[in-house]
Amino acid sequence: MVDLIPSSDTVMQILKRTGAFREGHFVYPNGKHSPHYFQMPLAFRYYDTARVLAVALSRKFRVDRDISSQLPKVSIVSPSSGGIPVAFGVRDALSAQQIYWAEQEADKRRFRQYINKGEVNPCIMVDDIIRSGNAIEETDALVKELGAPVIGCGAIVRFTSATDKLGAVPIRSLVEFDAHMYDEGDECSDCRKDVPVKHVRF
Numbered sequence: 001m002v003d004l005i006p007s008s009d010t011v012m013q014i015l016k017r018t019g020a021f022r023e024g025h026f027v028y029p030n031g032k033h034s035p036h037y038f039q040m041p042l043a044f045r046y047y048d049t050a051r052v053l054a055v056a057l058s059r060k061f062r063v064d065r066d067i068s069s070q071l072p073k074v075s076i077v078s079p080s081s082g083g084i085p086v087a088f089g090v091r092d093a094l095s096a097q098q099i100y101w102a103e104q105e106a107d108k109r110r111f112r113q114y115i116n117k118g119e120v121n122p123c124i125m126v127d128d129i130i131r132s133g134n135a136i137e138e139t140d141a142l143v144k145e146l147g148a149p150v151i152g153c154g155a156i157v158r159f160t161s162a163t164d165k166l167g168a169v170p171i172r173s174l175v176e177f178d179a180h181m182y183d184e185g186d187e188c189s190d191c192r193k194d195v196p197v198k199h200v201r202f
C-alpha cells in the first residue's frame with residue numbers, strides 16, 4: 001500500500017535537504033539560544049517539494065469527515081506570508097473555494113481591507129510552522145470577527161511547546177518538533193564550547 005502521508009522523518013529529510021531545517025548555534029530575537037532553526041520558505045522555493053508538503057498536510061484534513069463534508073465551500077487561511085504557499089497548495093489539493101491571508105501591519109495582524117462579514121467560508125487555517133501559536137490565535141480571532149467558523153488547523157511543523165488545539169479544533173502537523181531553547185551562557189552547550197553564534201531574524 002502506498003504511504004499517503006510521509007512520515008515525520010521523511011518530512012525532516014526534505015526540510016534538511018532544502019536548507020529549511022538548519023543546525024548550528026542560533027540566537028533568536030528574544031535572546032534565546034538554540035541548536036536548531038527552521039527557515040521554512042527555503043523548502044517552499046522548490047515547486048515539487050512545496051507540493052509534496054502541502055498535499056501531505058491536506059490529507060490530514062481530508063480524513064476528517066466534518067471537514068471533507070463541507071468541501072469545496074471552505075476557505076484556506078494563512079496567518080502570515082510564510083503560510084501563503086502552504087495555503088495555495090492545500091487549496092489545490094482540497095479544491096477549496098477561497099484563500100485568505102493575514103499580514104502584520106504596524107505590529108497588528110489584519111486581513112486586507114474590504115473583506116466583509118459573511119463572505120468568508122468556514123476556515124481551515126494553515127501555516128508553515130507553529131512556534132508559539134500566537135499567530136494562529138490572533139488569526140482565529142480575526143476569522144471569528146468575520147463571522148466564519150474555524151473547522152481545521154495545521155502546519156508543516158509544530159513545536160511541541162505550542163498549543164495543540166485551537167478552541168476545540170485539533171492542530172494537525174507533519175512534524176511535531178521538540179525545540180530546545182536555552183539562555184545564553186552555561187545552559188547552552190554551544191556557548192560552553194565557544195561556538196560562534198548566528199543571529200536569526202524570526
Ligand SMILES: [Zn+2]
Binds near residue numbers: 034183185191192
Ligand atoms: Zn549559546
